[in-house]
Structures are given as C-alpha cells and as structure tokens.
Amino acid sequence: MALALDGGHPVRRHDFPAWPYHDDTERAALIRAVDQGQWWRVGGSEVTSFEAEFGEYHGGTALAVTNGTHALELGLELLGLRPGDEVIVPAFTFISTSIAVQRAGGVPVPVDVDPVTYCLDPATLDAVRTPRTRVVIPVHMAGHVADMDAIGAWAARHDVVVFQDAAHAHGAVWSGRRIGDFGTLAAFSFQNGKLMTAGEGGALLLPSAERFDEAFARHSCGRPMGDTTYEHRTPSSNYRMTEFAGAVLRAQLGRLAEQNARRESRWKTLSAALREIPGVVPQGRDPRCDLNPHYMAMAPSTPPRTPGPTATWW
Numbered sequence: 416m417a418l419a420l421d422g423g424h425p426v427r428r429h430d431f432p433a434w435p436y437h438d439d440t441e442r443a444a445l446i447r448a449v450d451q452g453q454w455w456r457v458g459g460s461e462v463t464s465f466e467a468e469f470g471e472y473h474g475g476t477a478l479a480v481t482n483g484t485h486a487l488e489l490g491l492e493l494l495g496l497r498p499g500d501e502v503i504v505p506a507f508t509f510i511s512t513s514i515a516v517q518r519a520g521g522v523p524v525p526v527d528v529d530p531v532t533y534c535l536d537p538a539t540l541d542a543v544r545t546p547r548t549r550v551v552i553p554v555h556m557a558g559h560v561a562d563m564d565a566i567g568a569w570a571a572r573h574d575v576v577v578f579q580d581a582a583h584a585h586g587a588v589w590s591g592r593r594i595g596d597f598g599t600l601a602a603f604s605f606q607n608g609k610l611m612t613a614g615e616g617g618a619l620l621l622p623s624a625e626r627f628d629e630a631f632a633r634h635s636c637g638r639p640m641g642d643t644t645y646e647h648r649t650p651s652s653n654y655r656m657t658e659f660a661g662a663v664l665r666a667q668l669g670r671l672a673e674q675n676a677r678r679e680s681r682w683k684t685l686s687a688a689l690r691e692i693p694g695v696v697p698q699g700r701d702p703r704c705d706l707n708p709h710y711m712a713m714a715p716s717t718p719p720r721t722p723g724p725t726a727t728w729w
C-alpha cells in the first residue's frame with residue numbers, strides 16, 4: 416500500500432481532534448477562579464483542591480508548581496543535592512531531566528535506554544556508578560513506566576535515591592502500583608501538549624505528607640503556608656501555580672481516566688498499523704506496565720527490533 420506521502424490514499428479522512436481538549440468544564444472552572452476574587456493560591460482554593468485531587472489519584476501528596484522543569488529542580492533541592500553530586504538520567508529524554516540537575520548543581524550522567532520501551536535500561540547502571548552517585552531519574556517515556564522493580568532494587572542496594580520523571584505518565588500504573596505508590600518523589604508536567612494541561616504547570620508528588628510543609632516553603636519564597644508576617648524560612652524561589660491553572664487542571668483531571676482508557680484501547684490498532692510501515696518500529700511494552708497513558712505514539716524509523724523475551728507490542 417502506498418503511503419499518502421507517496422501518492423496513496425490517506426487512511427485518515429478527518430482532521431485530528433484539537434488539543435488541548437476542553438469544553439464547558441474548563442470554561443466554568445475559569446469563571447469560578449475569576450469570580451473567586453483571589454487569583455493566587457495564597458488567597459484561593461483551586462490549587463489546594465487540585466493538589467488534593469491529583470495526589471489522591473496518584474497515591475501521594477501533590478504540590479502544584481509552575482512547570483515540570485521546576486518540579487524536577489525543586490525535587491532535587493528537597494533531596495539535598497550537593498554541587499558535584501552525580502545524577503543518572505536516560506540519554507533519551509526531554510532536556511529538562513538533565514538541565515534540572517545542572518541547575519541544582521549536580522552532574523547529569525546519561526545512560527542508554529531499553530531499545531523496546533525507550534525507558535532507562537537498568538542493566539546500564541553498574542557501569543556508571545561512582546562514589547558520587549546520589550540520584551537516578553527514570554523517565555516514564557511516552558507513558559511507559561520504566562522498570563521500577565529493577566531500578567528500585569539497584570538504588571536500594573547502592574544507597575541511591577530514585578526520583579521519577581513522570582512528565583508523560585499521568586495515571587500510569589506498573590504492577591498494580593500508581594506513580595505515588597513507589598515511595599519516591601515524582602515530577603509531572605502540565606505543559607500544553609501533555610496528557611493534562613493548563614498551558615503550563617507542573618506538580619511534585621511526594622510519597623507522603625511528611626515533607627509537604629518544607630516543599631511548600633521552598634516553592635513559595637521560603638514562606639510557610641498561611642504566613643502573613645514575611646517569614647522566609649528556607650532557601651527557595653517562587654514556583655507557585657496560579658488559581659486559573661489550578662481550576663483548569665481540576666477539569667482536566669476529571670477526564671483523564673476515560674481518555675487514558677480510550678488511548679489504551681486504540682493503541683493496539685495504531686501500533687499494528689504503524690508496524691506495517693517499513694522501517695517504523697513502535698514502542699513495545701513490558702507486561703508489567705498495566706496502564707500506559709500513551710502521551711506519544713513513539714515509532715521512530717530505526718532498524719527493526721523485536722520485543723525481548725517478555726515484552727510485547729502492547
């Protein structure tokens with residue numbers, strides 16, 4: 416069959432749906448935020464409500480921030496990264512995984528990804544470990560959860576901290592566990608193309624409420640929640656999310672489960688069709704990845720590869 420590009424008939428007859436998807440829920444949310452009369456989180460309730468809802472959905476305690484890059488930077492700050500500390504990152508990711516490490520004073524150490532899932536390959540970790548290795552950041556590439564079993568076990572053996580880059584993985588599940596169930600920090604992005612969006616935005620998911628107050632102060636010029644006396648307790652910056660973004664994200668979260676289920680059910684068809692194109696190899700799947708929300712249909716044109724002994728195509 417000739418591709419449309421080569422003069423064949425286009426398979427798709429309708430335009431792709433516009434993104435970000437939105438309807439009256441987002442409109443009502445924005446009006447609610449406007450009418451609230453308090454447009455920053457300190458006076459309003461939208462961001463706080465969004466944090467509660469997002470945290471409950473993912474099994475952790477959420478702190479909303481300005482974007483995913485800042486969520487990574489703030490997380491590394493919370494982990495106490497020191498200048499010269501080494502942080503292992505996948506070589507294949509968006510640049511923020513690496514530049515956040517540099518902004519926090521660390522040294523990003525890239526490693527290869529698994530050729531089927533495109534997530535950090537745990538088999539590479541031993542080769543790059545040094546006495547300065549402090550953190551490893553698996554990226555859940557395009558929604559496929561990295562091998563958290565092997566990465567978690569390796570990190571525990573070597574006293575290295577795991578910090579998930581979940582910028583693509585809203586609602587993802589691995590062996591029955593949600594992103595918050597792994598007991599590590601995780602960074603999410605709500606940038607315009609992401610699975611949930613307010614144009615910009617991010618969240619740092621903490622495994623429990625234990626360090627929420629510290630994280631809050633660090634994202635709010637060092638001020639504790641409710642501060643009215645300019646008490647600047649910690650080194651920090653301003654990463655506060657606006658009430659408009661919080662309101663929109665509450666609407667977006669309300670649609671996530673249904674959208675994820677729909678993308679999962681359609682991935683089999685899309686993946687099979689992509690595999691018919693010579694040289695195009697779609698992302699495969701580790702069977703432990705129970706829910707891949709499919710942020711992207713990754714199908715680079717590379718030499719054909721087949722899933723390993725346990726991985727499948729979907």
Ligand SMILES: Cc1ncc(COP(=O)(O)O)c(C=O)c1O
Pocket residue numbers: 482483484485508509511512554580582583603604605606616617
């Ligand atoms: C893997 C990954 N990490 C981090 C980020 C940074 O998120 P943001 O664009 O919200 O700063 C992105 C954004 O595209 C991403 O794809």
